[in-house]
Amino acid sequence: MATEKSPQVAVVIGSDSDLKVMESCIEQLREFGLTAEVRIISAHRTPRIAAEFAETAESRGIRVIIAAAGMAAHLAGAMAAWSTLPVIGVPLAAEPGMGGLDALLSTVQMPPGVPVAAVAIGKAGARNAAILAVQILALRDPALRDKLAEFKALQAKSVQRKDAAIG
Ligand code: RP5
Helix, strand or coil: CCCCCCCCEEEEECCHHHHHHHHHHHHHHHHCCCCEEEEECCCCCCHHHHHHHHHHHHHHCCCEEEEEEECCCCHHHHHHHHCCCCEEEEEECCCCCCCCHHHHHHHHCCCCCCCCEECCCHHHHHHHHHHHHHHHHHCCCHHHHHHHHHHHHHHHHHHHHHHHHHC
């Protein structure tokens, strides 16, 4: 059951080998003051648990599911199949693999009717997944909207500083 403090974002990874990259997603969420429900669930190795997790996520207070996997990355699609929550898919480069292109195509090429918001491969996608989740939550949370505005301003300042330094 959802409580005041239940996490609103779930970060699901297909394997513990995905955690290193996805730590930057969890860290980015933390920077916005959000904790995540983090789980290792595989679309292929634990398919029943994947279905149950996605089906019950909303009743636990989850509002956005971030799903990251490598190789034939069906985890985000499996989440989207079992839930009406927005699902963000992070394709990862796994070994043996194709530098993440395999996972990218598996994540992004969803058939009509079951959308997954696919982000970039690896760390960039991991961070962007967190920011996109924050943007979704910010639609109904003015404090998060303010944090996003501050985040954008700081990012711009950092580029401007580098531009000035290169002189
Ligand atoms: C995917 O297979 C996982 O998301 C991981 O990226 C990849 C390899 O998994 P492991 O063999 O390292 O557990 O399902």
